[in-house]
Amino acid sequence: MSASVSTASSPLYAIVLAAGQGTRMRSGKAKVLHKILGRTMVDCSLSLLAPLGVQKTALVLGHQAADVEAAVRASGIAVPGLTVAIQAEQRGTADAVRCALPVLPDLATAGGRVLILYGDTPLLTEDCLAELLRKTTGKLGMISTTLSDPHGYGRLVRQGGKAHKIVEHKDCTPEELAICEVNAGIYVVDAAFLVDSLTRVGQSQATHEFYLTTLVELATASGEEVAVVSASPDEVMGVNDRQDLVAAEAIFRTRILRRHMQAGVTIHDPATTFIEPGVVLGRDCELYSGVSLRGKTRIGEGCVIDQGCVLTDVTVESGAHLKPYTVAAQSHIGPRCQVGPFSHLRPDSRLHEEAHVGNFVELKKTELGKRSKANHLAYLGDSTIGSEVNIGCGTITCNYDGFAKHQTIIEDGVFVGSDSQLVAPVRLGQGSIVAAGTTVTRDVPAGALAVTRVPQDNKLEAADKLRARFRARKAKS
Numbered sequence: 006m007s008a009s010v011s012t013a014s015s016p017l018y019a020i021v022l023a024a025g026q027g028t029r030m031r032s033g034k035a036k037v038l039h040k041i042l043g044r045t046m047v048d049c050s051l052s053l054l055a056p057l058g059v060q061k062t063a064l065v066l067g068h069q070a071a072d073v074e075a076a077v078r079a080s081g082i083a084v085p086g087l088t089v090a091i092q093a094e095q096r097g098t099a100d101a102v103r104c105a106l107p108v109l110p111d112l113a114t115a116g117g118r119v120l121i122l123y124g125d126t127p128l129l130t131e132d133c134l135a136e137l138l139r140k141t142t143g144k145l146g147m148i149s150t151t152l153s154d155p156h157g158y159g160r161l162v163r164q165g166g167k168a169h170k171i172v173e174h175k176d177c178t179p180e181e182l183a184i185c186e187v188n189a190g191i192y193v194v195d196a197a198f199l200v201d202s203l204t205r206v207g208q209s210q211a212t213h214e215f216y217l218t219t220l221v222e223l224a225t226a227s228g229e230e231v232a233v234v235s236a237s238p239d240e241v242m243g244v245n246d247r248q249d250l251v252a253a254e255a256i257f258r259t260r261i262l263r264r265h266m267q268a269g270v271t272i273h274d275p276a277t278t279f280i281e282p283g284v285v286l287g288r289d290c291e292l293y294s295g296v297s298l299r300g301k302t303r304i305g306e307g308c309v310i311d312q313g314c315v316l317t318d319v320t321v322e323s324g325a326h327l328k329p330y331t332v333a334a335q336s337h338i339g340p341r342c343q344v345g346p347f348s349h350l351r352p353d354s355r356l357h358e359e360a361h362v363g364n365f366v367e368l369k370k371t372e373l374g375k376r377s378k379a380n381h382l383a384y385l386g387d388s389t390i391g392s393e394v395n396i397g398c399g400t401i402t403c404n405y406d407g408f409a410k411h412q413t414i415i416e417d418g419v420f421v422g423s424d425s426q427l428v429a430p431v432r433l434g435q436g437s438i439v440a441a442g443t444t445v446t447r448d449v450p451a452g453a454l455a456v457t458r459v460p461q462d463n464k465l466e467a468a469d470k471l472r473a474r475f476r477a478r479k480a481k482s
C-alpha cells in the first residue's frame with residue numbers, strides 16, 4: 006500500500022466528477038449509486054482518497070444530487086473534508102471541475118495539487134493513484150490505457166514519445182482514430198496551474214462542451230512535460246451500462262478472492278463465491294460453493310463455511326463450522342460452534358462457544374450459552390439461554406402477543422423437552438426440566454419439573470373397534 010503523499014506545505018485535494026446522468030443505465034437511480042459487491046461506485050472512488058492523504062474533497066453532483074449525497078453520508082466511509090458541489094447543467098468535464106473550485110480552499114494561493122477522478126470507475130486502485138502522484142513531478146500527470154477498441158475515448162497523441170494532446174473521438178482525424186492509447190480521465194494537477202488553465206479552456210466545436218482534456222495541450226504549450234502512467238484497461242474501466250456494471254463486479258470479485266486465497270483461505274468454487282470488500286477472513290478457512298459473505302463479516306481461523314451460506318455483518322470465531330445453507334445477519338457465532346444445515350440467525354443472535362444450532366432453527370435477539378444445543382425445528386426469539394441447555398425439537402418461544410415482545414430466560418443446565426411452548430415473559434430456573442409437550446405460562450423454579458400434559462388414557466382394544474366402525478360407514482355410502 007502507498008504511503009501518504011501529501012504534506013502540510015504541499016496539500017493534496019481531490020475532485021470527483023459524478024454529475025452525469027448515466028442514461029444508459031436505464032435506471033431510476035443515479036448511476037454512481039449502483040453497487041458492485043455491495044459498495045456504490047461513488048464510494049469505490051471516494052474510499053481511495055483518505056489513504057493517499059487527501060485533505061479536502063469536492064464531489065461534483067448534478068442529477069439526483071441529494072440522493073447521492075445522502076447515500077455517501079450514510080455509507081459511513083471516511084472521505085477527507087467532503088463537500089458537495091453542484092453542477093446544475095452538464096457542460097463538460099472542465100466545467101464540472103470549475104464548479105468544484107468554490108468548495109475547495111483558494112487553489113491559486115493555497116498551493117499543492119489536485120487529484121481529479123470520476124465516480125464511475127470503480128476498479129481504480131490506490132496503488133495506481135499513488136504511482137500517478139509519485140511520477141508527476143511537473144504541473145500535470147494523467148493516466149492512460151491501451152484498448153484494442155478505443156471507440157468513444159479521447160486519444161492520447163504523443164510527439165517524440167511524449168504526451169502532446171488529447172483529442173476526443175468526435176474530433177479525431179483518421180490517423181488519430183487509429184491510436185489505441187486513450188485518456189482514462191484521471192489526472193493530478195498543480196493547483197495554481199489548474200485554476201489558471203480553467204480560464205483558458207474553450208468550448209468544443211463539435212459538442213459545445215468544455216473539455217478538461219485541454220489541460221494537456223495547455224501544459225505542453227507552456228513547455229511542461231506531462232507525466233503519463235499507463236494502467237491496465239480493467240483498472241480504469243468506466244461503467245456506462247448494466248453490462249459494464251456486472252463486468253466490473255466480476256473483476257472486482259476475482260481480485261478479492263485472489264487476495265484471500267493468497268492469505269491462506271481455500272475457496273473451492275471461486276466462480277460462485279461472493280465476498281464483499283469489507284470482509285475479513287482468517288487463515289485456513291474453507292469456503293464451499295455459493296457462499297456470500299457481506300458487509301462487515303469477520304471470520305476467524307480454521308472455519309468451514311459450507312455450501313450456500315449467506316452471512317451479513319456476522320462475526321464467526323475460530324474453528325466454527327457452518328453447515329450448508331446457513332443464513333445469518335448481524336450476529337455473533339462463538340468459537341467451535343456448529344450451525345446448520347438450514348439455520349437462520351436473525352439480528353442480535355449470539356452463540357457462545359461450542360453451541361450447536363441445527364436444521365430449521367430460527368434465532369432472533371437470542372443468546373445461546375456455552376455448549377447449549379437447539380438442534381432441530383425451533384423458534385427462539387428475545388431469549389437469554391444459559392450454558393449446557395438442551396432445547397428440544399419443536400420448541401417455540403411465544404415472544405409476541407400481537408402488541409409487544411416479551412423475554413424468555415432459560416438458566417444454565419435446563420432441559421426443554423420436545424414440542425414445548427414457552428409463553429413469554431417467562432423464566433426457567435437453573436437445572437429445571439420442561440416435559441415434552443408442555444405449554445409453560447408461569448416461571449419454573451430451579452430444579453423443578455414442569456408438566457402440563459393431559460393424563461394419558463389407554464382404552465384397550467379400542468383401536469380395532471374404531472376401525473371396524475369406520476369401515477362399516479364407508480361400505481354403506
Ligand code: UD1
Pocket residue numbers: 022023024025026065092094095096097098099100101123124125157158159160171173187188189190215216217218243
Ligand atoms: C472523458 C474524457 C475522455 C476520456 C474519457 C474516459 C473529456 C472531454 N473527455 O470522456 O478523454 O477518454 O472521459 O472515460 O474529459 N461529468 C460531469 N459533468 C459534466 C461532464 C461529465 O460531472 O459536465 C462527469 C461524468 O459524470 C463522468 C465523468 O465526468 O463521471 C466523465 O464524463 P463522460 O461524459 O463519461 O466523459 P467522456 O465524454 O466519456
Ligand code: CA
Pocket residue numbers: 243245
Ligand atoms: Ca464515459
